[in-house]
Amino acid sequence: MLLIGLVGCSPCDTDETCPEVSVCDEGYVRVDTLRAAAECTGVLIGTALTPSPLDTDADYAEIAGTEFNYITPENAMKWKAVEEVEDEWDFEDADAVVDFAEAHGQAVKGHVLVWHKLPPWIDENISAEDLEAAMSTYITTMVERYRGRVFAWDVVNEVFEFTGTYRRSILYEKLGEDFIADAFRLAHAADPDAILLYNDYDIEGVGAKSDAVHAMVSELLADGVPIHGVGFQTHLNAATCPSASEVEENFHRFGELGINVNISEMDLRIAKLVLDASGEPDPGNLDARLGTQKVLYHQYVSACLAEPACDAITFWGFTDARTWVDGFFGPDDPLLFDDQYHKKPAYFGVRDALVGLPLAATGGNRIRNPGFEDDTDHWTSWEGSIAASSEQARTGDYSVRSYDRTADHAGPVQSLLDRLEPGGAYSVSVWARLRNDSGPHTIKTTMRRSDGSGIHYDRIATAEVTDSAWTLLEGTWIFEAKLPIESLSFYVEGPPPEVEYFVDDVRVSAY
Numbered sequence: 001m002l003l004i005g006l007v008g009c010s011p012c013d014t015d016e017t018c019p020e021v022s023v024c025d026e027g028y029v030r031v032d033t034l035r036a037a038a039e040c041t042g043v044l045i046g047t048a049l050t051p052s053p054l055d056t057d058a059d060y061a062e063i064a065g066t067e068f069n070y071i072t073p074e075n076a077m078k079w080k081a082v083e084e085v086e087d088e089w090d091f092e093d094a095d096a097v098v099d100f101a102e103a104h105g106q107a108v109k110g111h112v113l114v115w116h117k118l119p120p121w122i123d124e125n126i127s128a129e130d131l132e133a134a135m136s137t138y139i140t141t142m143v144e145r146y147r148g149r150v151f152a153w154d155v156v157n158e159v160f161e162f163t164g165t166y167r168r169s170i171l172y173e174k175l176g177e178d179f180i181a182d183a184f185r186l187a188h189a190a191d192p193d194a195i196l197l198y199n200d201y202d203i204e205g206v207g208a209k210s211d212a213v214h215a216m217v218s219e220l221l222a223d224g225v226p227i228h229g230v231g232f233q234t235h236l237n238a239a240t241c242p243s244a245s246e247v248e249e250n251f252h253r254f255g256e257l258g259i260n261v262n263i264s265e266m267d268l269r270i271a272k273l274v275l276d277a278s279g280e281p282d283p284g285n286l287d288a289r290l291g292t293q294k295v296l297y298h299q300y301v302s303a304c305l306a307e308p309a310c311d312a313i314t315f316w317g318f319t320d321a322r323t324w325v326d327g328f329f330g331p332d333d334p335l336l337f338d339d340q341y342h343k344k345p346a347y348f349g350v351r352d353a354l355v356g357l358p359l360a361a362t363g364g365n366r367i368r369n370p371g372f373e374d375d376t377d378h379w380t381s382w383e384g385s386i387a388a389s390s391e392q393a394r395t396g397d398y399s400v401r402s403y404d405r406t407a408d409h410a411g412p413v414q415s416l417l418d419r420l421e422p423g424g425a426y427s428v429s430v431w432a433r434l435r436n437d438s439g440p441h442t443i444k445t446t447m448r449r450s451d452g453s454g455i456h457y458d459r460i461a462t463a464e465v466t467d468s469a470w471t472l473l474e475g476t477w478i479f480e481a482k483l484p485i486e487s488l489s490f491y492v493e494g495p496p497p498e499v500e501y502f503v504d505d506v507r508v509s510a511y
């Protein structure tokens with residue numbers, strides 16, 4: 001890891017190196033700040049900053065200075081901010097952010113040297129030669145000016161389309177893809193010690209765009225281009241974001257290239273988890289949606305910590321009062337502190353992940369008759385029969401037996417209509433065991449929802465199950481929906497119809 005030792009204390013095992021944490025691994029949470037929590041991990045914890053409130057808003061400056069150890073200027077180092085008019089340079093805002101970071105013992109990530117959002121004096125009429133010269137001057141000027149003060153640079157930003165083809169930017173049209181390697185070489189020449197990064201959005205999961213970035217980075221490395229890492233912006237919509245396990249897998253394949261990865265601009269939108277009948281965000285169930293946000297922040301931070309190559313997590317701001325999201329995607333609450341600068345559940349999700357505390361589902365069980373001790377009350381079966389059975393019981397005297405099955409999806413079902421909050425996140429667990437077949441066969445837990453957008457089947461967990469032991473199926477389910485919700489059913493399904501199985505100790509509880 002390149003970053004350990006820069007600002008942090010690692011390992012976190014004594015009061016001397018981590019004064020506010022007693023024993024991270026054993027789960028005591030005595031950290032006052034994310035910064036203290038992160039310094040147990042060796043991972044940098046960052047925020048984007050804008051300079052004006054640093055002077056005018058004491059609460060903003062206080063949180064910025066204490067909660068984080070890594071700072072990215074949100075806009076102040078962008079080409080169009082620094083050189084809005086050709087050859088007229090304005091470093092005031094960039095200097096202000098760097099000065100603030102240094103005064104608070106924070107590392108700085110420079111953002112961003114090459115981006116398709118260019119200053120107004122660069123348009124389609126510029127010659128390739130002039131563009132190359134301007135780009136070279138800008139990169140060299142910035143990186144030399146902040147040499148020794150900026151730890152890492154986002155050198156190239158967002159060159160791919162969603163499909164994985166190169167974005168037809170002015171840079172690409174005039175210079176071809178060579179501008180990418182050139183930018184890294186220029187930055188390296190200006191500061192050989194700086195960590196140089198590629199940065200992009202919608203590349204957190206595995207797909208055409210992240211494949212394209214992976215291929216490009218592989219090629220750059222093969223050509224000896226000085227690139228040291230990839231930033232995954234992680235501007236997420238809770239209703240559509242990739243699972244944390246997919247993100248972890250994706251981070252890992254980049255780590256295998258021998259480079260570092262980082263979460264570079266994280267925010268997490270929750271407005272569209274529940275839509276009203278006309279497709280607009282439904283403002284209800286805010287607590288449930290904030291709980292889902294906490295779960296997802298915890299999962300994403302944990303995905304970074306699980307990957308040895310992941311060395312930093314930066315949020316794109318910290319308060320919902322100041323976020324680009326409201327203007328770009330519509331009103332939302334995507335960050336860790338609310339409009340009044342109070343810590344949100346999301347903050348605690350990040351903190352708990354940093355100190356290694358698992359997510360706890362604290363709510364009561366929403367399933368009625370979860371252990372089948374009251375016969376099959378509240379349960380029915382799709383395409384087959386169920387009966388309470390004392391032949392097997394993981395706890396208590398009974399389980400349920402699923403038999404006479406006529407399809408793979410036959411199994412015990414319970415309606416949860418009006419028992420779960422739209423927008424919420426739920427921990428779901430079930431124990432299963434085969435009856436008349438040694439297996440193994442795959443058993444699945446499923447939530448079936450029919451609402452204003454149709455019928456949806458969400459797979460929560462799968463496991464290979466045998467007849468010789470009880471097997472746990474466990475997962476998290478997020479209740480996204482378009483109102484009105486017509487039906488909501490939880491069920492256990494999976495093996496071929498002739499296979500009978502037992503289910504016991506069903507649990508669905510809120511985080």
Ligand code: XIL
Nearest residue numbers: 074075112157199201233265316324
């Ligand atoms: C955004 C800023 O947050 C806004 O204030 C600004 O108006 C536009 O840019 N990807 C990036 C960031 O790399 O630089 C963008 O920041 C958000 C998307």
